[in-house]
Amino acid sequence: MRTDDILGAIGGTPLVGIQRLSPKPEVRLWAKLEGQNPTGSLKDRIALAMIEDAERSGALSAGMEILEPTSGNTGIALAMVCARKGYRLTVAIPENASEERVRLLELFGAEIVFTPAEKGTNGSIEVARRMVASGKYFMPFQYGNPANPRAHYEGTGAEIVRDLPEVTHFVAGLGTGGTLTGAGRRLKEHNPAVRVVAAEPELGELVYGLRSLDEGFVPPVLDESILDRKFLVSSHDALRATRELTEKEAIFAGLSSGAVIHAAKRIAAEIDGGEVVCVLADGGWKYLSTQAWSVDLDMAEKQVEETLWW
Numbered sequence: 001m002r003t004d005d006i007l008g009a010i011g012g013t014p015l016v017g018i019q020r021l022s023p024k025p026e027v028r029l030w031a032k033l034e035g036q037n038p039t040g041s042l043k044d045r046i047a048l049a050m051i052e053d054a055e056r057s058g059a060l061s062a063g064m065e066i067l068e069p070t071s072g073n074t075g076i077a078l079a080m081v082c083a084r085k086g087y088r089l090t091v092a093i094p095e096n097a098s099e100e101r102v103r104l105l106e107l108f109g110a111e112i113v114f115t116p117a118e119k120g121t122n123g124s125i126e127v128a129r130r131m132v133a134s135g136k137y138f139m140p141f142q143y144g145n146p147a148n149p150r151a152h153y154e155g156t157g158a159e160i161v162r163d164l165p166e167v168t169h170f171v172a173g174l175g176t177g178g179t180l181t182g183a184g185r186r187l188k189e190h191n192p193a194v195r196v197v198a199a200e201p202e203l204g205e206l207v208y209g210l211r212s213l214d215e216g217f218v219p220p221v222l223d224e225s226i227l228d229r230k231f232l233v234s235s236h237d238a239l240r241a242t243r244e245l246t247e248k249e250a251i252f253a254g255l256s257s258g259a260v261i262h263a264a265k266r267i268a269a270e271i272d273g274g275e276v277v278c279v280l281a282d283g284g285w286k287y288l289s290t291q292a293w294s295v296d297l298d299m300a301e302k303q304v305e306e307t308l309w310w
């Protein structure tokens, strides 16, 4: 592959077999490795799509600054795209964001506004909404921006159709809902029998990158009519599956990928045969400080329980 600049290296991620995790040979499991994007997550796709959409529509013009409330992957992706395109970016993030995330934002030149830890990402959204009222900023707002699901419709979903036309199930985590809505829609257009399955954290459990709809906020970009099934996953289930992915398939992915694998294995146990695609949203690098891969499982579980970080 050859490209003029780093933005051309976004998307086109590999789809790799993870058959050692399947409970039966008739059900084939596949992993879409979104950690292979330039900043290591699927959010590179939507960062580029939201910025270029705003450039085209005129919502973003030279001299304007960009502002986004984001706890991590989207901020880092926007920071990379803004660095390349020459925009100034400010991100509002909870003050307990992990050090890896803060450092990555800083190295791409983003300005950081810290918001109270106890308010989580909703606190960051509140602060960003107040700041944007000044008129100085363009806020892409991934939760409500149609360019988010569109990036997954045109990219993620289309790539899966091309690489595995016989796909029967699509499993992804629910954060903004952009992946499930966009890629899910594309797959159902290809074959209406494709089942779209969401992995969602149990209420009150933290699986980084994912959110529970039961908390009360339904992101505007989520089209719930695309979802056929929803699995609630605990942070322990996500942790164990993330470790299993590394142990059995030598794939190093983040904790939301564990939640997706957990849901995919439950689907696989229910069906007689099929081709199940799992979206692994990011690589494991930004989670090393959590001790998730510690040889001592009890320690890893305790750490996941006790660490409140974003």
Ligand SMILES: Cc1ncc(COP(=O)(O)O)c(C=O)c1O
Pocket: 073, 074, 173, 174, 175, 176, 177, 178, 179, 180, 208, 209, 210, 254, 256, 257, 281, 282
């Ligand atoms: C690590 C991780 N996994 C999964 C997701 C969910 O993706 P989406 O926002 O498209 O629902 C996100 C995004 O918020 C994420 O950061």
